[in-house]
Amino acid sequence: MSDKARFRLVGRPRARVRAAASSPGSRVPGALAQLAVVLRTPARAAQPLFGQAPKTWQRMLPFAVVGVFVVTLLPVTIAVLTNDYGLSGGWSGALGVAQTVPLLLAVTRPLHAWGVVLLADTIGAALLIHADRVAAHAWPWTPMAIVGYLLLMACLGLRESIRTLVGVWLATGAVGAVLGFFQPAGSMNTAALLFVLGGVMLALTGALRGLGDAQQRIAEQESISEAERARRTLLEERARIARELHDVVAHHMSVITVQADSAPYRLPGMPEPVQEEFAAIAASARESLGEMRRLLTVLRGDGTERAEGEKAPQPGIDRLQQLVEATVRAGQPVELSLETGAAEAAPPAVDLSAYRIVQEALANVVRHAPGASTRVSVTVDEDEVLVLVVNGPARDAVVALESSGTGHGLVGMRERVRLTGGTLDTGPLPDGGFRVAARLPLNAPNKDLS
Template identity: 50%
Template sequence: MTTWNTFLRALVEPVPDHRPPLHNARRPWVRALPFLVVLAMVGSLLPTGVVALTQFYDVNGGLAASLALVQTGALALGLVRPLTGWQLMAPTVLIGAIATHGAAADQPWPWPAPTLLCYLFLMVFLAIRERGRTLLAVWAVTFLGNSLSWTAFSEYFDGTSVVVTALSGVIMLLGWSLRGRGEAQRLLAAQEQISETERARRTLLEERARIARELHDVVAHHMSVITVQADSAPYRIAGLPEPAVAEFGQIANAARGSLAEMRRLLGVLRAADTEADKAPQPGLADLPGLLSTVAQAGVHAELDLADEVLALGPVPEAVGLSAYRIVQEALANVVRHAPGATARVRVTASDGALTVDVDNDPSPGKAPAVETSASTGHGLTGMRERVRLLAGTLDTGPTADGGYRVAAVLPITATDATPGETTA
């Protein structure tokens, strides 16, 4: 009973998607192609069906016109509702078989040529739109009807029923296979888009976590200095009044409390870190070592530290660390996307800001690009996060000679400017 109910539902429940074939094509003429084909079919099969039924099968003109009109109209309806079109056509095939039974021994029965063509074209629309169980149910009805015709009326059997049964089965099988392949490709493309979005989000979160760890190291150093100075102030400075001593004690306690809170929060971020992640954070002084590392990967990099940068002395740790990471990521991109190219790193200082400029030449013609599974394609994400953190600006983009340039301006001192970013 359950199987019979499923079979009946497959015959009467159409797919809710009523869009015509090729509706998502980019070119207008491709989207209009199914309508043009159906228009040509209706325009040719409607008068042909009327003439064939009246002249070759001696069917009444009114009945012939009605049958031809419903059958071609079902074909047109098949563009958007193919199952509904089949539900309209199937009774007309039965009525036509009764009306033409025994009328012409030299003509195909029970499938006049116009009816056969309408039915097979409708099978195409069914195959590319309906579910597999619906196609199976439609073919089963077609098979049963044709079996009845060649069993009960064998004297009129001429083979057209076998042709219709076979061709409709082939058409529905091929259409169902192609539709399944298309749906699989669409699902794969959608999954790739979701995966790309998730990779970008994961990259952003990983970089923010990395920045949080590095900030902890920078801030913890200064908080430790504050704690030590506040604790030792009563011993280093003679004659401090009691309120001052108590104030220094409160400062030391607050600093220790802040350090404890940061350590607890950072424990989650560092749960899976290696010992290398806990090493002292690099800065401008480590740039020469970084350039020698990329040289081993085949990229010749030149470093230019302007005199005004050297005259500054130690820069704030957050600024030096961000400058180092920006140079590191920019050179890593050169290694991945322009192997063998020459890169130039220039660090200057002016107007209270540190400017980091990394540009590279295009890759030599025979140097293959390096593909690495570790690269997510979102290296600029970390740069932008660091620049926003310091209220600086970032400018990236290709150069006129085919290379690439990354330029970041990092304020050395605190500023009230709104963080900005430009991307060329």
């Protein structure tokens, strides 16, 4: 996904959340939704919590909070275990480090941190069974262990799935229940307390994370809806273009066809060569109408109609002879050199591209150099088709039919050649003519060139 697409996907929902938060009637839900987006589940397993927050201080906040907890809990745990529970200094220091330092891992890998902390808390509960002053104190979970464990539950709730959270919660209760069978006399059992508080913390943070995920899914659906709207707009524009083409072009082409077909009947005594000329004009007009109708079907269709239009036979190298003959009948001297088997050797994409390149090149000759001698050559070697169209200068007595052009013809040639992975070389010749040379590889990629 590009950066721009990612901005559309993530940035816009935040803008909508801010707008919702600013409305008088929904300030609290809007604030929760904004917080949920910040706390949304990271995309990668090792990505830190708040890793997708928009601001730097928000991304650094989990590290700061966990660091403060560790720096505070470590000395307090050692002091309480030594002074209140009567545990030896060595064991107190080891347990203090084992129960607090792994919390630093909770920012990136809370599930791993939970396993280490639960093991350390369980070992600590086993050591406190024989402590000198455990009576009248919390057991098996000390107050410091409960605080650190709840912090760990918050990190887990913001990261892991519901199934994992339920498993963590049940495992915590199971360990507390098992340790309850070894409870020292006079101690206060805190297994149920941690089980309840841990469940509440997991539920709250899990629900908040789920709200963020829901916001993300809504943003993705809205992005998909925008793409669908753009696609519908494109189809509507295609239909409009098709209607305009039909209104502007089809009517005039139909008139040309009717006039050319009816000329021998409206003008009796017409010489035979003139009748043949009118017949050629009518045939060319009908062929142009047929190709335009296929194009309109593709432009108009969104489903079945477009598929039917794309299934229509496309011209290829085997129809170059007809194309050249039609050009010759129009008064343009053209010679065709077509290698035997060229049409069979070329794949469909190359076959169509070769025909369209020759068609556009001959059209350019008729428009810009009418009457100029032209040579068309199509050859095939081991791995490519070579299409060559060369015309000489226009006859002095003939004025070009068009003195200027849009340049779309050459652009279309280059695009077709590019899609087939070939090369195109065009340019004027020293004698005033023009040359079009295209190399089309036989292993052309499967692209839609129609």
